[in-house]
Amino acid sequence: MNAYQESLKIKRDNYSALESAELRGEQRGQKQGEQRGIEIGAELERAKAEREKREMAVKLKTKGMHIEEIAELTKLPIEEIQALV
Template sequence: MEGLSKSPEDMNAYQESLKIKRDNYSALESAELRGEQRGIEIGAEQEKREMAREMLAGGEPLEKIARYSKLSITEIQALV
């Protein structure tokens, strides 16, 4: 079983390759989570704007739409 033992240099290289793989995996997971969070934020913004459009179409006052949608009056006026 002489061929199975590794030199210290080989072990260090192996450990370094494992570290790189773990770091890459971690970076990818982090990027995926950021992308998912960004998608959720974009979706929430779209929902706010859709709600504001519906309220505008229903004749609701701008102040009420702003209060419920959390959009500014300027943002609401831009939807028209």
């Protein structure tokens, strides 16, 4: 009977250790996933801002604004503004 009780205790201890390890792994994975999501969101926002700057530069150029002024306002290089339509 004692051997049986001891084997049950070992089995329960092992199960508890496994559950704890899985929980820690899930929590760690969730934190890493959240961080990656934040990074992707920041990258998308930067790309959107760059696209909007180029769109604004095109509009200003078509309205006849000087390229130097457009570069100053949009922080885009003059060469890049010259290449825009």
